Amino acid sequence: MRISLKIWRQANPRDKGRMVDYKLDEVSEDSSFLEMLDLLNEHLHEQGEEPVAFDSDCREGICGQCGVVINGEAHGPERTTTCQLHMRSFRDGDEIIIEPWRADAFPVIKDLCVDRGALDRIVAAGGYISANTGSAPDAHATPVPKENADRAFMAAECIGCGACVAACPNASGMLFMGAKITHLGELPQGQPERDARVLKMTEQHDLEGFGGCTNLGECTRACPKGIPLNVISQMNRDLLRTGFSV
Amino acid sequence: MTDTLIAGLYREGEPIADTKAPAGDIAAKWSTRQFEAALVNPANRRKLSVIIVGTGLAGAAAAATMGEAGYRVKAFCYQDSPRRAHSIAAQGGINAAKNYKGDGDSVHRLFYDTVKGGDYRSRETNVYRLAEVSADIIDQCVAQGVPFAREYGGLLDNRSFGGVQVSRTFYARGQTGQQLLIGAYQALERQIGAGSVEMFARHEMMELIVVDDGSGPRARGIVARDLITGEIETHLADAVVLASGGYGNVFFLSTNAMGSNTTAIWRAHRKGAYFGNPCYTQIHPTCIPQSGDHQSKLTLMSESLRNDGRIWVPKNAADCDKDPREIPEEARDYYLERIYPGFGNLVPRDIASRQAKNMCDEGRGVGPEVDGSRRGVYLDFADAIGRLGEDAVRSKYGNLFDMYERITGENPYQVPMRIYPAVHYTMGGLWVDYDLQSTIPGLFVTGEANFSDHGANRLGASALMQGLADGYFVLPNTIRDYLSKGPFGPLGEDHPQVREAQDSVRSRIHRIMSMNGTRSVDSYHKALGKIMWEKCGMERTDEGLREAVEQIRALRADFWTNVRVLGTAEGLNQSLEKAGRVADFLELGELMCIDALHRRESCGGHFRAESQTEDGEALRHDDEFAYVAAWEWGGDGEAPVLHKEDLVYEFIELKQRSYK
Numbered sequence: 001m002r003i004s005l006k007i008w009r010q011a012n013p014r015d016k017g018r019m020v021d022y023k024l025d026e027v028s029e030d031s032s033f034l035e036m037l038d039l040l041n042e043h044l045h046e047q048g049e050e051p052v053a054f055d056s057d058c059r060e061g062i063c064g065q066c067g068v069v070i071n072g073e074a075h076g077p078e079r080t081t082t083c084q085l086h087m088r089s090f091r092d093g094d095e096i097i098i099e100p101w102r103a104d105a106f107p108v109i110k111d112l113c114v115d116r117g118a119l120d121r122i123v124a125a126g127g128y129i130s131a132n133t134g135s136a137p138d139a140h141a142t143p144v145p146k147e148n149a150d151r152a153f154m155a156a157e158c159i160g161c162g163a164c165v166a167a168c169p170n171a172s173g174m175l176f177m178g179a180k181i182t183h184l185g186e187l188p189q190g191q192p193e194r195d196a197r198v199l200k201m202t203e204q205h206d207l208e209g210f211g212g213c214t215n216l217g218e219c220t221r222a223c224p225k226g227i228p229l230n231v232i233s234q235m236n237r238d239l240l241r242t243g244f245s246v
Numbered sequence: 247m248t249d250t251l252i253a254g255l256y257r258e259g260e261p262i263a264d265t266k267a268p269a270g271d272i273a274a275k276w277s278t279r280q281f282e283a284a285l286v287n288p289a290n291r292r293k294l295s296v297i298i299v300g301t302g303l304a305g306a307a308a309a310a311t312m313g314e315a316g317y318r319v320k321a322f323c324y325q326d327s328p329r330r331a332h333s334i335a336a337q338g339g340i341n342a343a344k345n346y347k348g349d350g351d352s353v354h355r356l357f358y359d360t361v362k363g364g365d366y367r368s369r370e371t372n373v374y375r376l377a378e379v380s381a382d383i384i385d386q387c388v389a390q391g392v393p394f395a396r397e398y399g400g401l402l403d404n405r406s407f408g409g410v411q412v413s414r415t416f417y418a419r420g421q422t423g424q425q426l427l428i429g430a431y432q433a434l435e436r437q438i439g440a441g442s443v444e445m446f447a448r449h450e451m452m453e454l455i456v457v458d459d460g461s462g463p464r465a466r467g468i469v470a471r472d473l474i475t476g477e478i479e480t481h482l483a484d485a486v487v488l489a490s491g492g493y494g495n496v497f498f499l500s501t502n503a504m505g506s507n508t509t510a511i512w513r514a515h516r517k518g519a520y521f522g523n524p525c526y527t528q529i530h531p532t533c534i535p536q537s538g539d540h541q542s543k544l545t546l547m548s549e550s551l552r553n554d555g556r557i558w559v560p561k562n563a564a565d566c567d568k569d570p571r572e573i574p575e576e577a578r579d580y581y582l583e584r585i586y587p588g589f590g591n592l593v594p595r596d597i598a599s600r601q602a603k604n605m606c607d608e609g610r611g612v613g614p615e616v617d618g619s620r621r622g623v624y625l626d627f628a629d630a631i632g633r634l635g636e637d638a639v640r641s642k643y644g645n646l647f648d649m650y651e652r653i654t655g656e657n658p659y660q661v662p663m664r665i666y667p668a669v670h671y672t673m674g675g676l677w678v679d680y681d682l683q684s685t686i687p688g689l690f691v692t693g694e695a696n697f698s699d700h701g702a703n704r705l706g707a708s709a710l711m712q713g714l715a716d717g718y719f720v721l722p723n724t725i726r727d728y729l730s731k732g733p734f735g736p737l738g739e740d741h742p743q744v745r746e747a748q749d750s751v752r753s754r755i756h757r758i759m760s761m762n763g764t765r766s767v768d769s770y771h772k773a774l775g776k777i778m779w780e781k782c783g784m785e786r787t788d789e790g791l792r793e794a795v796e797q798i799r800a801l802r803a804d805f806w807t808n809v810r811v812l813g814t815a816e817g818l819n820q821s822l823e824k825a826g827r828v829a830d831f832l833e834l835g836e837l838m839c840i841d842a843l844h845r846r847e848s849c850g851g852h853f854r855a856e857s858q859t860e861d862g863e864a865l866r867h868d869d870e871f872a873y874v875a876a877w878e879w880g881g882d883g884e885a886p887v888l889h890k891e892d893l894v895y896e897f898i899e900l901k902q903r904s905y906k
Contacts, residue, residue, distance in 0.1 A: 012817050012818075027540075031540040031541070034542070038542055045766045045812065045821075046766075051821060055326065057503040057504055057505050059545075060543075060649070062335050062423075063325075063329075063330040064330060065325060080652060084649070084653070086652065086653070088655060109818055117326070120328075120329070120435060120445075123431075124436070124438045124439035126439075127432060128432035128433060128435060128436045129432070130436060131389040133310070133719070134382070134386070134718070136382070136385040136386045136388065137385065137389070138385055139402055143396075143401055146396050146397065146398050149396040152391070153418060156425060157424075159424070160329055189390070190391055
């Protein structure tokens, strides 16, 4: 395949950044999107130009480290992570525009790499069950109805890639947060801290500069793991339950 | 130490022994050790600091637990968040001796299966402890909210895995690693929020700081590079824990994450920590075959697929390019069921891998040709779909099937999957004693980074178990004995030995950046990987390994004159990161080949062509090789020194493994 690329290049967080054009021949349609970028980088290296910085690690669609906006869509045209997108999703001669995740809460570090530390800080604020090591009761002591366990699992599939934020016109992190709140809230173990969790996490979310949810649904459309919008409703119900006032 | 070189490549030093495991019955050893290990009172813990490198299952669990206990913890990872550690990619499950199925499981049986599965090259005491604490791991994870699969009654479900005949594996669909890691990560984030753990993401350990203040050398800190700013930082502490994972990326193509590397443990090795069994690599039988040269990595398909999938190749090589659905039953060779009727498709990983290679070497492989041969066998779900229905198969393995389709473009509900073995896990690593302490006092090593409890081969669902056992239960109990003797005195950044470590990092980076040759880092990595896979992979020969040593030396010399890294050392530079890692792989690769060369036996996944039975099975030599090979760094350009730790089997009788 022959493709044309327009890629966001930004030397460092203070640099203004710009789109740069590249051309690539002989791209295998069996290669992944990131392997196509590897190929580009080998060519850039030969020409003495600094390779494009982008994040990836497991390249199996589970670690959540990769993620770029491709032709305006987070992770590109398929419902998957960037590393699991393959070039067979494009056509010979296509032009592909590649940009980093854009959100105030995700500052650009370089080229296509952004800082998603805000997501960790939301979890640190309360996205856990407090269980010190070594004092847990037998795992069978608390049965969990299968439907709750399944729903918890569905929400726990979130890989924290941040596509929901990148896709949202408000750059809201609520799908990410709702997934965690739903995961833990569906389990009996998660009940004691349920109110405190939703309050502390939403407070941190707003402090980090994420926007609010206006139910557009772009987040769930972009989510590579198919986290449904109703995790946000559950989060809102939990928030109301606490009696918090806006 | 021997005066002359053995085989022209190494010297032999004094034997070593693990002296921490208490005497007495195997079932009492761990509780005895915990009782004997000194305590640190809660007020004193605040005065003690620990550095933990790597935040996967072992590192995150250890950091969370040490933070909860009240120690001052600094944790480091090269990823942008601890939640990205490669433990997250483990699919199948985690073993535990819970006997929830009432099928005769017990701590002793899990212990026995693991020692046997490791081809009698693991340490009895460590493996017993692993089996003993396995049940606690499940309790801990459930308390944290890990959503394991459950039955309709609300209780946990189990399944069986390769190499065992009981159902002891707990799982969360095909994402067990992700769910366990998120549990550990949340426990870690809780401590970060509470201020007991300070987290340094996008930081890479570049050097270990070892200081001798008159009482002998001790690990006292690390030199790290902030990958965003490029700044070289010094972090000092009373003890250092390496939980930095395995080194399978020495093969370039492996199932490991792109950033997985050996630098943390290799730098420690160069500072005096012995490296145990470096050649022990686990080859995983069920990976998606390579499709071409563009490929950057291989993707594993969970071994749990072998519970319902049947593995076969055509009986006749002439059928290999046919549509598999058109090959009739009588023309198929279900070779694992044929050769190993007792275990069938659930034979251990090494056997499943080697037989797949044999079938392809015979010319009966399927799928596209890469480098002139077909490297794939079928993993067929047609029977399972017929028996259970497509919906049941989808609910069990749906995400794996989707992943397969995404990568290959083929629908595995309709056409059999194709699989081939790939490098997956390394069972070698830094040598540790029963306390998980390396040969450098104050340097502890956990999870895949240590030479581990798995012996020459690893059963499925046991790596997650080891990571969490080490992190939650073992290390926090053993390291306190060491810390009880601390704090080890104030140490300034200007101490000569700290300076020396900082200077060596700076000069190394300067050397890489100023070489200005022509070749890219990736080209060296690929060349190394090819040598390693062909000559130190599933099958090894004396001749091939000697060639590999020569080729690696030449490649390394070329690297240090001709590599080119663009950009600067200030700020994010991914080529520079890779260059440092590949430079270390180029040294480790040679040691792996020397280790493989000296071990003239076949065991586990390591098939020495010169050592096989009449019917082509691996032949072990317990009289000569029942030891751990612990290698000491000999110095730049000097031969490494081999120290042997004899493996003493008091509670399990060594037997030739047979799954027939």
